[in-house]
Amino acid sequence: MNSATDSAPAPVSALIDRLVRPIEDWPVPGVTFRDITPLLADPEALRLVVDALVDVARTTGPIDAVLGIEARGFIFAPAIALELNAGFVPIRKAGKLPSTSFTTSYDLEYGSAELEMHRDALQPGDRVLVVDDVLATGGTMLAAADLVQQAGAQVAGNIVLIEIQALGGQEKLHPVGGSALRTY
Numbered sequence: 126m127n128s129a130t131d132s133a134p135a136p137v138s139a140l141i142d143r144l145v146r147p148i149e150d151w152p153v154p155g156v157t158f159r160d161i162t163p164l165l166a167d168p169e170a171l172r173l174v175v176d177a178l179v180d181v182a183r184t185t186g187p188i189d190a191v192l193g194i195e196a197r198g199f200i201f202a203p204a205i206a207l208e209l210n211a212g213f214v215p216i217r218k219a220g221k222l223p224s225t226s227f228t229t230s231y232d233l234e235y236g237s238a239e240l241e242m243h244r245d246a247l248q249p250g251d252r253v254l255v256v257d258d259v260l261a262t263g264g265t266m267l268a269a270a271d272l273v274q275q276a277g278a279q280v281a282g283n284i285v286l287i288e289i290q291a292l293g294g295q296e297k298l299h300p301v302g303g304s305a306l307r308t309y
């Protein structure tokens with residue numbers, strides 16, 4: 126059965142349950158890693174999950190750009206952007222973008238890092254959608270929101286496949302919040 130907080134219909138939640146495998150103690154002891162690669166390898170499941178993400182994205186109102194967070198956000202964000210007729214903006218780990226960038230540092234479930242976005246990627250006032258595969262502590266999504274704010278733009282929505290509720294990421298995203306296809 127899917128959770129009351131799942132944004133996807135029950136069959137999509139069931140697909141995620143079947144094809145996202147939990148791997149214990151990876152990358153560090155105590156973490157249950159949600160490995161999406163079996164789902165990505167199944168064309169029918171991948172199509173249904175992308176369609177479900179697009180359905181959620183369409184509830185966000187007008188969107189100027191869809192932001193994907195390196196690396197796993199890059200798998201889904203461009204597919205959503207195409208369906209919304211919006212551009213795709215990459216948010217990358219530090220040192221990867223070639224032009225002048227905004228930078229922010231953040232903590233996540235198993236470490237800390239820096240994210241960057243090109244300074245000219247967004248216009249002030251743009252409404253953007255942030256896309257990733259997993260919402261855990263929320264550190265990564267919050268860092269993306271910081272980059273959007275530095276650009277003078279606005280986060281209209283945060284969308285992920287999977288939310289790990291016990292890690293409290295949802296509270297960090299207040300008041301915009303995050304929508305997850307499947308919550309554990």
Ligand SMILES: O=P(O)(O)OC[C@H]1O[C@H](OP(=O)(O)OP(=O)(O)O)[C@H](O)[C@@H]1O
Nearest residue numbers: 195196197233234260261262263264265
């Ligand atoms: O909510 P948080 O605690 O911040 O964790 C979520 C983030 O962690 C994972 O990325 P990771 O940094 O492992 O990088 P990767 O996508 O390059 O594997 C995941 O893809 C999210 O981006």
Ligand SMILES: Nc1ncnc2[nH]cnc12
Nearest residue numbers: 156157158159234259261
């Ligand atoms: N448990 C987890 N599984 C997959 N990606 C993650 N990112 C942060 N925590 C994660």
